[in-house]
Amino acid sequence: MTTLPPSEFTLGFDHDPATLTVRVAGELDYDTSDDLLEAxxxxxxxxQAPLRDVRLDFSELTWIDSSGLSALLMIHRRASAVGAALHxxxxxxxxxxMLRITNxxxxxxAPPPGLRDARNGRAAVDEDDGITGAGAT
Structure with missing residues (x-):
């Protein structure tokens, strides 16, 4: 039986005034989830100016475990606290x-509470952000 070495975990960042994009590559697990959360x-x-959006790009993610999911939940909590939407x-x-099984x-x-239109509960931000394809939110 051949065992493959774990994929190297790396993070890449793009930041413009309103959006932080984090490229997550490799395995998001017990050993690496704190690195993502802290970053x-x-x-x-x-x-700096407040962020409107936090985009996590998982195109190079190879694995995620419950610790990685926990980090995503904490990132959502922190982003919402500053009024930023998580994508x-x-x-x-x-x-x-993992996301479907855990529901x-x-x-x-979901957009943070401050970005909802009080009249109908819909997001007050532009829904068409130009990203298409499977997995875009």
Whole structure:
């Protein structure tokens, strides 16, 4: 039996005035989830203009476990606290299964309370953000 070495975990960041994009590659698990959480919190609390969106790009994610899911829930909580919407882009099958089984996809991608239109409960932000394809939120 051949065992493959674990995929190297890396994070890449793109930041414009209103949006933080984090590219997550490799395995998001017990050993790496704190790295993602701490990096996103650092950007959310930096002395800068408030973020409107936090985009996590999972196109190179190879694995996620319950610790990784916990980190996503904490990132959602922290992003919502500052009024930023969380987007989970380019979700591979392994992440999609985890989100569906645990039934947290809608929770993680719901707009923060401050961005809802009080009249009808719909997001007050533009729904068509130009991202298409499977896994775009």
């Amino acid at each position: 996103v919190i650092e950007h959310l609390t930096a002395d 989970l882009d380019n979700r591979p099958d392994v992440l999609e299964r 947290v996809l809608d929770h993680l991608t």
